[in-house]
Amino acid sequence: MGWQWFHRLGSPRWFYEKTSRWMFWLALVTVVLLIVGTVWGLAFAPMDSKQGNSYRIIFIHVPTAFLALAGYYVMAIAGAVGIIWQIKLSYMVMRSAATIGAVLTFIALLTGAVWGKPTWGTWWVWDARITSMLVLFFLYLGVIALQGAYQNGVTANKASAILALVGTVNIPIIYKSVDWWFTLHQPATLKFMGESSIDISMAYPLLVMISGFYCLYAWLMLHWTRAEIVESEQKTVWVRDLLKG
């Protein structure tokens, strides 16, 4: 069977050299999308009929929450690949996804609270959506903490990958919580199926921001993983040559 390509993908050196050429262009696309989305969303999109201007936090809140969920699958799948194929690079991706995911989840929780105060009248309420999102934050932190709890890198990787895999059950719960239970958080505005309940003039900048955040996520992941590679492979000849310039 042709699994060679897969094992070659697992070579840190191959990955590092391959991605070097992408970094600049990915960063460029990210910056352009985020600038266009921010200016469009904050300055040109109309205000909301009920919330006025405070709804504009949606342009940060929704993309970060989206990626906090999607990034969890990135982390769990990378962990699974690491366990099955014993690929070092896969664990590096998992560790990067944990850090970035924790930051994204924190931003989503924070922007939600900032929006909640003027809209709902409270910073925080223990409803199913917000609580399960807090659990997601702790899962990310748990993976990071577990990683640091072991002296032995192999054991640490395996243990945190299993925690990441067990936590995947939380993702559909977060996503469906607003439909399964009575919550203060409103149901989804952007829908994968059916018509979205956001006016088109607000949906376009939101979609630009979401694609911008996806690119930002990809860039951050590559950047973090490359840093992990340089750190863990620092004794190899090619990294020494690289650092010498």
Added chain:
Amino acid sequence: MHPVRRQRLFIILFIVIFSSIAVLLLAFALRENINLFYPPQKIVAGEAPIGTQIRAGGCVVRGSIKRASNSLKVDFRITDGVVSLPVTYMGILPDLFAEGEATVVSGKLDSVGVFNATEVLAKHDENYMPPEVAEAMAASGETEHQQTCNKI
């Protein structure tokens, strides 16, 4: 796929599937407790405890808000489209609180079936639209109070 790797794959699938089943059973067992609030139907039917701190949620009935002229006291009714529950509250209401909008109130139910709220939160629906569109648009939406209140 190498047999050892296939075995590891099965172990991972086993972990994911069985931990998911465990958590989902837990959530199913606790489903009533995970709900943030009682719908008016359950409170009127006597399924909610009297005299303990609970939350109720629904749409504010149009034309039901009555403000006292000499204090911050306000009375209104909330509904899920089937029955309505009288609520009384003393305090400042959030900006988005209005007739025909969703709200979540927390407080105690008294023996005559009036909900004495100590906190009133506005619940925003999932619709986002500019003011002109909102004015031009005729009411449309679902009746479930988890979603928009337009039809109630």
